[in-house]
Amino acid sequence: xxxxxxxxxxxxxxxxxxxxxxxxxxxxxxxxxxVFTAEKxxxxxxxxxxxxxxxxxxxxxLMALKKISAAKGTFVLSNMRDxxxxxxxxxxxxxxxxxxxxxxxxxxHF
Amino acid sequence: MAALKLILKNNISELDHLxxxxxxxGDQMGFSMKLVMNLNLVLEELVTNIIFYGxxxxxxxxxxxxxxxxxxxxxxxxxxxGIPFNPTLKDSPDSINKSIDERDIGGLGIHFVNAxxxxxxxxxxxxxxxxxxxxxxx
Numbered sequence: 001x002x003x004x005x006x007x008x009x010x011x012x013x014x015x016x017x018x019x020x021x022x023x024x025x026x027x028x029x030x031x032x033x034x035v036f037t038a039e040k041x042x043x044x045x046x047x048x049x050x051x052x053x054x055x056x057x058x059x060x061x062l063m064a065l066k067k068i069s070a071a072k073g074t075f076v077l078s079n080m081r082d083x084x085x086x087x088x089x090x091x092x093x094x095x096x097x098x099x100x101x102x103x104x105x106x107x108x109h110f
Numbered sequence: 111m112a113a114l115k116l117i118l119k120n121n122i123s124e125l126d127h128l129x130x131x132x133x134x135x136g137d138q139m140g141f142s143m144k145l146v147m148n149l150n151l152v153l154e155e156l157v158t159n160i161i162f163y164g165x166x167x168x169x170x171x172x173x174x175x176x177x178x179x180x181x182x183x184x185x186x187x188x189x190x191x192g193i194p195f196n197p198t199l200k201d202s203p204d205s206i207n208k209s210i211d212e213r214d215i216g217g218l219g220i221h222f223v224n225a226x227x228x229x230x231x232x233x234x235x236x237x238x239x240x241x242x243x244x245x246x247x248x
Contacts, residue, residue: 017116019129021125021129021164022122022125022153022154022158023122023123023126052129052147052151054150054151054152054154054155054216054219054222055151055219055222056158058218083143083144083147086144087147087151087222090122090221090222090226091218091221091222092208096209102224
């Protein structure tokens with residue numbers, strides 16, 4: 001898995017590529033912790049390169065959503081493939097996450 | 111009909127091995143990408159459970175995964191020599207439809223198994239856990 005961090009003004013964009021599973025979910029967790037430690041709670045995930053996510057990866061995203069919500073920030077997921085979207089549906093996550101088709105649409109939430 | 115067997119050690123890095131095996135098998139057997147992903151999700155959850163909670167000693171153990179692949183279904187048998195554990199007794203979490211604050215972190219894995227497989231049954235035999243899964247093919 002590759003995680004690339006970039007900024008659009010005050011907004012942090014994390015692009016995740018590859019497989020997010022039990023062997024590497026802590027890498028994403030650590031990136032989120034760095035972002036939150038820097039008091040940044042305006043976050044977009046660009047998931048165009050995400051090929052696979054298991055429950056371990058979903059748990060990290062839920063943790064991030066809870067921290068960002070508690071800090072009154074905004075968290076938007078974007079560019080999700082259909083196969084990944086189905087996993088979010090099965091998890092009941094489509095009702096609690098803001099999900100947009102691309103980063104430009106996600107930026108409109110801020 | 112094809113019969114395949116994968117043996118994993120009780121080490122979490124073996125999940126990479128599982129993923130590669132499923133991709134290669136999927137290529138050979140003409141599985142859709144969605145089917146490969148769903149099998150991977152289910153097996154990752156079950157194997158992770160066995161590796162993290164199944165063994166009370168530090169010794170190496172083997173987890174065997176057998177596949178019997180037909181045109182209309184895939185039958186999977188997972189065998190391990192860990193402590194007795196029957197995943198069919200675990201329900202999906204009742205928090206799936208709840209709000210962010212009420213949503214808890216656990217239980218998603220077993221929910222995937224229940225949602226993505228057609229059937230699951232369990233047997234304890236010769237000091238081993240044997241889990242039988244069936245996935246009907248679309």
